[in-house]
Amino acid sequence: APVQNETRVDSAWDIIVIGAGPAGIIVAERMSKAGKKTLLLEGGGPSYWITGGRQKPAWLDNQQLSRVDVPGLYKSIFADQGNLTCAEHANAFTGCTLGGSSAINAGLFFEPPRSDFDTYFPKGWKHKDVSAAIDRVYDTVPSDDVYSQDDKFYVQSGYVAAKKWLVDGAGYANVDINKEADNKSKVFGRPIFDYVNGQRGGPVRTYLQDAIKRKNFQLQMNTRVERIIRNGDTATGVSAIVNGTAKVIKLASGGRVISSGGALQSPALLWFSGIGDPALRANLTAGGKLDGVSDWINNAEVGNGLFDNPNTFIELSNPSIQSYVHNYSNPIPADALAYTQHRSGPYSFASETSAFWDTLKVDNHTIGFQGTIDSSGFADWTSNNTITLNVYGTSGLFSSGKVELNDQYLPGPDNNVYYSDSRDGDAIATFIHSIFAKLDPKVLTPLNIPLNSTQTQIRDYITSSTAYTRGEVNHWSSSCRIGKCVDANTVVKGTKNIHVVDASIVAPLTVNPQFGVMIAAEHASDLILKLGKY
Numbered sequence: 001a002p003v004q005n006e007t008r009v010d011s012a013w014d015i016i017v018i019g020a021g022p023a024g025i026i027v028a029e030r031m032s033k034a035g036k037k038t039l040l041l042e043g044g045g046p047s048y049w050i051t052g053g054r055q056k057p058a059w060l061d062n063q064q065l066s067r068v069d070v071p072g073l074y075k076s077i078f079a080d081q082g083n084l085t086c087a088e089h090a091n092a093f094t095g096c097t098l099g100g101s102s103a104i105n106a107g108l109f110f111e112p113p114r115s116d117f118d119t120y121f122p123k124g125w126k127h128k129d130v131s132a133a134i135d136r137v138y139d140t141v142p143s144d145d146v147y148s149q150d151d152k153f154y155v156q157s158g159y160v161a162a163k164k165w166l167v168d169g170a171g172y173a174n175v176d177i178n179k180e181a182d183n184k185s186k187v188f189g190r191p192i193f194d195y196v197n198g199q200r201g202g203p204v205r206t207y208l209q210d211a212i213k214r215k216n217f218q219l220q221m222n223t224r225v226e227r228i229i230r231n232g233d234t235a236t237g238v239s240a241i242v243n244g245t246a247k248v249i250k251l252a253s254g255g256r257v258i259s260s261g262g263a264l265q266s267p268a269l270l271w272f273s274g275i276g277d278p279a280l281r282a283n284l285t286a287g288g289k290l291d292g293v294s295d296w297i298n299n300a301e302v303g304n305g306l307f308d309n310p311n312t313f314i315e316l317s318n319p320s321i322q323s324y325v326h327n328y329s330n331p332i333p334a335d336a337l338a339y340t341q342h343r344s345g346p347y348s349f350a351s352e353t354s355a356f357w358d359t360l361k362v363d364n365h366t367i368g369f370q371g372t373i374d375s376s377g378f379a380d381w382t383s384n385n386t387i388t389l390n391v392y393g394t395s396g397l398f399s400s401g402k403v404e405l406n407d408q409y410l411p412g413p414d415n416n417v418y419y420s421d422s423r424d425g426d427a428i429a430t431f432i433h434s435i436f437a438k439l440d441p442k443v444l445t446p447l448n449i450p451l452n453s454t455q456t457q458i459r460d461y462i463t464s465s466t467a468y469t470r471g472e473v474n475h476w477s478s479s480c481r482i483g484k485c486v487d488a489n490t491v492v493k494g495t496k497n498i499h500v501v502d503a504s505i506v507a508p509l510t511v512n513p514q515f516g517v518m519i520a521a522e523h524a525s526d527l528i529l530k531l532g533k534y
């Protein structure tokens, strides 16, 4: 597919989409498909090989693959971010490259249960309203639990032990996770990934490839939007850094600006555009962030409600376990060959061997819990017989955070995102205690927290700060919610033609967020097209 990098931003656009993460790509594709002259601006550079991405280890020489394409190189992002993350633009871990975090994530692709829409989304966004959007995501983005092209599963000792523990021991149902998406109580299964033929898939490989064939669509990478330019409540264009110089890109009359910068950066972009809580104005002005912005639009919900899963890593060990560490530069030669020749073997998946869910009712909230089992140990526990359970609370938690700017004016989470309501720590500890009660130490033994811990000991551990607890899972969402910060059509309250369409508008989900983000973008596209010109 062609790589677009020429600059023809001088004309006026019906739709300007800011940020080419999964949401931005989908909404831009849908707008261009409907005939709108659409510009998609991405601050980062290329990622997948087909987009011009060329970062890769030497063992991939002579392959049309970048590090982004190879699922088994997923975890290398934490050791070496290359230029793929937002280190210069956000005070948290997220992707700033074509595809956003969908270019650096594990590819876990779980359909949210219908209860997420029916419970946590407002009118117009219930499951019956979004079900056509769900179908379109399934039709466009391939996914499978069988990732290896030889149809075999690799690195399975952790899966076998977890199944013994949860299915045989604790009564969990063994399910096809997305076929039974609505059931999230005591279910266990193999993860579904949105890979395509053994390589990273997702919106860059699907939606974007359709869009770039259209004459009325333009993708512009390495172009960072500094602010949306407004005339009162109406956007007239954006100010962006194009090839190192600030430039105004104009909207055609009746056009719309759609911010898809992700749950941390979209709120910041609105603030820098003079939209948000008026209490922020003095600090922004002092930092020179409002130069050229003459008026302020009050919308105190911008940045409010930021969510990420509060997680704990539990190291689990047994002599039957053979852990597997994907190696960036020096893979086991047979494994490298299996991948480069047949897209098979351990490098055809990111390292998660199984996932499970349960729920608990607390004060009329149904709280969700998820566990994901990785193929290797972590931090102090990296023996060959150790794997890591990543366990966290999902939907229905009580804590609520905010996006906060640090002293460099980079957006990140405040201190209230994790466990600011004590009921969350209690609920997650109840869940861990209940699954520990069913764990036969002959199957797996927890190493960093004793199996016979009391519920209080578990709560005190998971809410304390250690290498294994209170880590960021990077599932940022919910910072500009529908009905509060944006209206039901995703228009930012107080404005006429400025939208947010990304993880910001998605409520905390029972599963990893990217599938839900894609649904939101598909559904928002329908709503925006129905609005027509503003």
Ligand SMILES: Cc1cc2nc3c(=O)[nH]c(=O)nc-3n(C[C@H](O)[C@H](O)[C@H](O)COP(=O)(O)OP(=O)(O)OC[C@H]3O[C@@H](n4cnc5c(N)ncnc54)[C@H](O)[C@@H]3O)c2cc1C
Residues within 6 Å of the ligand: 018, 019, 020, 021, 022, 023, 024, 041, 042, 043, 044, 077, 093, 094, 095, 096, 097, 098, 099, 100, 101, 102, 104, 105, 106, 107, 108, 109, 110, 223, 224, 225, 226, 260, 261, 262, 263, 265, 266, 269, 473, 474, 475, 476, 501, 502, 503, 504, 512, 513, 514, 515, 517
């Ligand atoms: C390491 C990691 C692993 C993850 N694993 C999974 C997983 O396995 N499964 C899952 O479901 N989810 C996972 N996630 C989360 C998932 O990837 C995100 O929820 C999803 O990508 C959010 O999509 P988005 O479109 O809202 O924004 P993002 O993906 O954050 O994309 C936003 C894009 O906008 C660009 N941008 C922002 N501001 C500007 C600006 N001012 N001008 C120009 N461009 C701008 C950014 O550069 C970025 O490319 C993971 C995330 C991370 C970081």
